Amino acid sequence: MTAAVQRPDAERPLLDVRGLTAELSLEEGPVRAVDGVSFSVPPGGTLGVVGESGCGKSLTALSVLGLAPNPPVRVVGGEVLFQGRDLLKLPEAELRRLRGHHAAMVFQEPMTSLNPVFTVGEQIAEGVRLHLGASRAKARERAVEMLRQVGIPAPEERVDAYPHQLSGGMRQRVMIAMALACDPALLIADEPTTALDVTIQAQILDLLKRLQAERGMAVMLITHDLGVVAESCDTVVVMYAGRVVERAPVRELFSRPAHPYTAGLLRSIPSLQVATGEGGAASQRRLRAIPGMVPSLRRLPSGCAFRDRCDRALEICARVVPPLEPKRDGQLAACHNPVPVP
Amino acid sequence: MSSGPLLQVRDLKVHFPVRGGLLGRVRGAVKAVDGVGFDVVRGETLGLVGESGCGKSTLGRALLRLVEPTAGSIRFDGQELTGQSQRRLRPLRRRMQLVFQDPYASLNPRMTVREILGEPFAIHGLARERGEREREVSALVDAMGLPREALERYPHEFSGGQRQRIGIARAIALRPDLVVADEPISALDVSIQAQIVNLLVDLQRERGLTYVFIAHDLKIVEYVSTRVAVMYLGRIVELAPAAELYRRPRHPYTQALLSSVPVPDPGRARTRLLVPGEPPSPLNPPSGCAFHPRCPHVMERCRRESPPLYPLGGGHTAACFLVEGDSREVTAAPASGGDAGVLAQPPSPG
Numbered sequence: 001m002t003a004a005v006q007r008p009d010a011e012r013p014l015l016d017v018r019g020l021t022a023e024l025s026l027e028e029g030p031v032r033a034v035d036g037v038s039f040s041v042p043p044g045g046t047l048g049v050v051g052e053s054g055c056g057k058s059l060t061a062l063s064v065l066g067l068a069p070n071p072p073v074r075v076v077g078g079e080v081l082f083q084g085r086d087l088l089k090l091p092e093a094e095l096r097r098l099r100g101h102h103a104a105m106v107f108q109e110p111m112t113s114l115n116p117v118f119t120v121g122e123q124i125a126e127g128v129r130l131h132l133g134a135s136r137a138k139a140r141e142r143a144v145e146m147l148r149q150v151g152i153p154a155p156e157e158r159v160d161a162y163p164h165q166l167s168g169g170m171r172q173r174v175m176i177a178m179a180l181a182c183d184p185a186l187l188i189a190d191e192p193t194t195a196l197d198v199t200i201q202a203q204i205l206d207l208l209k210r211l212q213a214e215r216g217m218a219v220m221l222i223t224h225d226l227g228v229v230a231e232s233c234d235t236v237v238v239m240y241a242g243r244v245v246e247r248a249p250v251r252e253l254f255s256r257p258a259h260p261y262t263a264g265l266l267r268s269i270p271s272l273q274v275a276t277g278e279g280g281a282a283s284q285r286r287l288r289a290i291p292g293m294v295p296s297l298r299r300l301p302s303g304c305a306f307r308d309r310c311d312r313a314l315e316i317c318a319r320v321v322p323p324l325e326p327k328r329d330g331q332l333a334a335c336h337n338p339v340p341v342p
Numbered sequence: 343m344s345s346g347p348l349l350q351v352r353d354l355k356v357h358f359p360v361r362g363g364l365l366g367r368v369r370g371a372v373k374a375v376d377g378v379g380f381d382v383v384r385g386e387t388l389g390l391v392g393e394s395g396c397g398k399s400t401l402g403r404a405l406l407r408l409v410e411p412t413a414g415s416i417r418f419d420g421q422e423l424t425g426q427s428q429r430r431l432r433p434l435r436r437r438m439q440l441v442f443q444d445p446y447a448s449l450n451p452r453m454t455v456r457e458i459l460g461e462p463f464a465i466h467g468l469a470r471e472r473g474e475r476e477r478e479v480s481a482l483v484d485a486m487g488l489p490r491e492a493l494e495r496y497p498h499e500f501s502g503g504q505r506q507r508i509g510i511a512r513a514i515a516l517r518p519d520l521v522v523a524d525e526p527i528s529a530l531d532v533s534i535q536a537q538i539v540n541l542l543v544d545l546q547r548e549r550g551l552t553y554v555f556i557a558h559d560l561k562i563v564e565y566v567s568t569r570v571a572v573m574y575l576g577r578i579v580e581l582a583p584a585a586e587l588y589r590r591p592r593h594p595y596t597q598a599l600l601s602s603v604p605v606p607d608p609g610r611a612r613t614r615l616l617v618p619g620e621p622p623s624p625l626n627p628p629s630g631c632a633f634h635p636r637c638p639h640v641m642e643r644c645r646r647e648s649p650p651l652y653p654l655g656g657g658h659t660a661a662c663f664l665v666e667g668d669s670r671e672v673t674a675a676p677a678s679g680g681d682a683g684v685l686a687q688p689p690s691p692g
């Protein structure tokens with residue numbers, strides 16, 4: 001593997017996304033599914049992306065690597081600077097080379113991106129041969145090694161399995177193995193641990209941490225699991241209806257969320273301690289969901305998109321879209337009436 | 343509907359042949375489910391947890407005969423499911439449904455959500471009148487927190503979490519008696535998880551639904567389950583009422599599993615005691631107690647013998663030699679009260 005670490009000065013982000021905007025063309029006309037999204041990830045850093053289902057996390061990630069299905073998705077604005085180049089301006093052929101190698105993606109649904117007619121070993125080895133010029137035998141060895149690293153038991157046997165012969169969590173780990181096989185500088189992982197139990201999840205997170213420490217790999221991690229965010233991210237971006245509504249260092253985000261939506265998200269986490277000791281099944285208790293539902297992109301309310309679910313809404317919220325701006329040290333939020341520091 | 347447990351499972355096995363070599367000869371078997379027995383009581387939620395690859399999905403699918411069991415018996419509402427032709431199973435299909443772990447693979451990409459949700463009614467000749475079916479289908483998308491316009495759209499037009507909810511809606515469309523839900527909410531963010539879990543609990547209360555709830559999130563499982571079964575390498579190693587299992591786990595594996603639950607607090611360093619060691623390979627399972635290579639309490643005997651599920655009273659059973667003594671006390675005492683259909687069925691050895 002290429003041992004030469006290209007580590008620019010730590011200050012310079014490896015990935016710098018500025019004002020990324022993507023439209024979805026629907027019968028009724030175009031809607032903005034990703035609206036002016038900005039964030040950056042330094043080498044060795046981990047950015048977490050959280051937000052309610054359908055808020056545009058996957059489309060943001062796919063747009064960054066030029067993978068969003070076009071049509072119906074079209075990137076209409078912004079810059080995606082990666083290793084100093086704007087990926088949005090790169091020719092498709094170059095982008096493709098970069099994707100398998102320097103920037104890798106783990107997709108949200110493994111079965112949609114694994115090919116059912118090839119063994120998982122063949123699929124991992126393919127990239128290794130293509131991008132690193134490894135021989136067939138070396139590539140296979142690498143595939144076994146990667147399967148071992150993601151915690152698949154008996155990797156020498158499993159390397160010859162077809163995707164349908166593996167469990168859901170194993171398939172997910174095959175995707176991770178495939179993405180990491182070519183030593184990428186950037187890993188974009190879309191819900192990579194949803195199917196994994198805590199033990200294996202911890203193993204995967206440790207593996208990522210090691211690769212980050214050793215090789216300065218940067219990670220953009222989309223997850224709804226706030227436990228994973230707390231454990232592995234440095235900075236967190238919270239999205240709502242296609243926009244970034246809060247961006248903060250992980251500690252601040254958990255201890256003093258500024259955006260009411262973030263605060264609601266943190267309140268919905270069921271806690272084992274609370275549940276234990278109350279005895280028996282859930283029938284009398286209810287989890288705290290944020291009331292209401294995510295608005296349809298087709299009919300976003302005027303002003304702040306969160307306002308009909310917000311208990312802090314003011315009159316101005318219906319008129320003026322709140323800009324994402326610094327609220328307190330290192331913490332940005334798009335809100336007219338942020339949650340005060342507790 | 344007769345009385346008695348809704349589902350009775352006895353010594354169920356699902357083995358997948360492993361082929362290899364040039365001729366594709368059978369070299370061995372993955373014993374994905376290897377001697378599992380339990381009952382599911384009407385109206386309860388049986389949680390099923392365990393490490394990735396331990397056989398949860400295979401067991402869930404076998405319960406509905408979506409994968410062919412190698413051996414054993416499954417009775418649904420008193421009727422034997424194994425050995426029945428798919429045609430004979432058809433009338434029962436309506437009453438038992440599966441929520442798939444991978445929603446995308448299970449939704450027909452060429453059908454709109456309206457068609458996907460309407461199909462079960464059509465197949466079983468229910469809600470024939472157009473207006474009625476329309477009402478049913480609309481109520482389903484409302485319940486899932488999806489906008490009505492979702493009805494006109496195709497699966498690929500949804501986000502991962504939205505697709506998962508379409509899968510749940512389809513499973514509950516016909517008001518089945520039993521729903522096997524395979525990781526139904528793991529693709530959802532916490533707020534929507536809460537909404538869906540509340541909905542599942544409401545449906546259970548209103549319609550007396552019975553769930554087998556497969557998940558790796560122990561918090562959610564505790565929250566929804568009446569009882570919880572813990573699986574390890576194709577077998578159930580512990581089964582108990584939810585509160586009891588979480589308060590007093592008896593099997594060393596369950597204890598390790600529970601101490602691994604992460605805390606969402608970035609200030610705190612990781613204090614979790616992870617289950618030590620490597621998960622075993624089902625292609626080559628350890629001798630004796632399958633957990634022995636990773637067990638902190640391993641004894642000589644554990645390497646040779648496979649522990650049966652010992653009854654511990656109050657519907658609690660655990661497959662570990664450490665509880666054998668306690669079990670003797672319990673079984674020696676006069677009937678320990680209403681065991682909610684739990685049987686201490688020893689998995690047949692090897």
Ligand SMILES: Nc1ncnc2c1ncn2[C@@H]1O[C@H](COP(=O)(O)OP(=O)(O)OP(=O)(O)O)[C@@H](O)[C@H]1O
Pocket residue numbers: 024033051052053054055056057058059060069072108297498499500501502503504529531
């Ligand atoms: N191909 C498509 N055609 C039409 N609409 C789409 C398409 N892909 C995504 N959308 C819509 O765009 C919005 C954002 O989708 P996206 O997949 O980015 O959500 P997400 O934040 O990743 O959600 P989840 O957490 O559920 O995965 C959703 O409302 C979704 O319905």
Ligand SMILES: Nc1ncnc2c1ncn2[C@@H]1O[C@H](COP(=O)(O)OP(=O)(O)OP(=O)(O)O)[C@@H](O)[C@H]1O
Pocket residue numbers: 164165166167168169170195358359372373374392393394395396397398399400401443558624
């Ligand atoms: N069709 C198949 N052919 C061969 N082996 C299979 C098949 N389906 C499952 N297996 C194997 O059976 C074992 C159990 O798989 P299963 O999908 O039931 O696990 P699981 O507990 O649901 O795991 P996860 O939490 O990762 O979804 C695994 O070792 C898997 O590789």
Ligand code: SF4
Pocket residue numbers: 259260261304305306307308310311312313314317322334335336337338
């Ligand atoms: S801008 Fe207003 S409505 Fe929006 S989150 Fe802030 S307080 Fe609530």
Ligand code: SF4
Pocket residue numbers: 593594595631632633634635637638639640641644649661662663664
């Ligand atoms: S039977 Fe032995 S090895 Fe197995 S869990 Fe109990 S003490 Fe550990």
Ligand SMILES: [Mg+2]
Pocket residue numbers: 057058059108190501502503
């Ligand atoms: Mg997504």
Ligand SMILES: [Mg+2]
Pocket residue numbers: 167168169398399400443524
């Ligand atoms: Mg599974």
